[in-house]
Amino acid sequence: MIKEALTTMSDLWSLMVGLRVTKTYFLDPQVTVRYPWKAVSNIGSFKGHLELVSAKTPGKAKCISCGMCALACPSNCLTVVKRKAPKPTPEEEQALAEAKAKGEKPKDKTPKDPEKFLYDYTLCSLCGTCMENCPVGALSFTGSAYLAGYSRNDFHFDLVQVLKNQAGLEGVDQSAAPEAGQSEA
């Protein structure tokens, strides 16, 4: 009986404690920001869609077209199209034949960066497996939080084209959505 009364009293007191907690939160500063006018300070840490890391020459990807990313991708959203070897000029053909005659292995002059790097953002789950499997660190996430589009095709990118456009528009807002959406559907 006495014990029950004591529990009741402590239970009632817990109601007061609850009100005090509410009061504390009421007086605490707000944690939300008025978004369209003011963004959160750490918006740069946003994990957006993939992009190719630029090599030393701007507009040229660091990528070596090995295809490990496409192989590792669990959602099959990457397609790497390798460059075809350029048609050798007559002199080169001659040099090639000479080298073959000498028994040397001819050096492949084909540039390693991909011709196309097709990325379907509608399938991507942003898991980062492609980045982990890339031997040269040629992929990264963008901080772009404002990507939006009107159709599915707006999210099919050719990342090589995106990179080229970015190099051309250096200094322009990075967060702008890449407009090089290549429709392939």
Place this chain on the structure above:
Amino acid sequence: MSAIPAELLHIIIGLVAVAASVGLIGLVMVWVERKVAGHIQRRPGPFEVGPSGVLQPLCDALKLVGKQLFMPTGADPILFWLAPVLAFLPVLLLFLPLPVGDGLQALDVNLGLLLILAFSGLAVLSVLLAGWASNNKYGLLGAARAVAQSVAYEIPLLLSVLAVAFVAGSLDLAQVVKGQGTWPWNWNIMTQPLAFLIYFVSALGETNRAPFDLPEAESELTAGFHTEYSGMGFGLFFLAEYANMVVVCSVATALFLGGWQGPVLPGPVWFVLKVSALMLLMVFARWTYPRVRFDQLLVINWKWLLPLAVANLLLTAFFVKLTQLS
């Protein structure tokens, strides 16, 4: 002009003032509730329309007025449209006997308390009609809950009010206020703290406010009794809820917190301040406590509030008789 009796003029002015203030209170309370809720959850609340969003409820009201009124098939048309009107009209009457200041009363009757208690019972009827006429299972469940809850919570409410009426020796709210003094230790809450507690908890139950908002429990019954109401049908229920809150808080102020009595400031200011404080407490309670289960709700009432209220009443009666004898 002399043809109009002064008393009629008094009542008409009072009614207009009450009608205007009910509308204003509704708008202000919607804003206050949303703003306080926002700050408690550490977000700003409405801030877009007008300074700090004060005009937001006005926009909402305009939106509600402009909306089409729907009635579900199979609903009882008369009862369905009668219910919101019935919810709102008695509220105007409840405001009449409230003593805002010394002599500042729309209707000076010596049974003001009785009038309020009697007509506040109509709120249950409107909720029942709304739920029943909607032809909706959630509406019906909400209505059933409302009846069980309001009937139960009316009893301790009445008993706690009765205890104060014993002490004051009057059912006239103005008389009860006059019986109390200027300072907080002269107020009835000092002699009747338990009655105040019971009154406040029962008032939460009577006005269907959280944590006792079971008739409209949105997570269980979508919106309970007003699920099927659109536009101003819903608007009237909404307005009536806030107006009812003001009435119970005003009665609590008059009975327990000395009404318009207070130092320095004029009477009506004190009255409004005390009522606002109680309203704020109600809003805080809503955002602090989780909704109780229905059996818990009835246990609180029948096992705790009712016996306590009866004991309090008996003790009060005993001491009142004792002081009369001596």
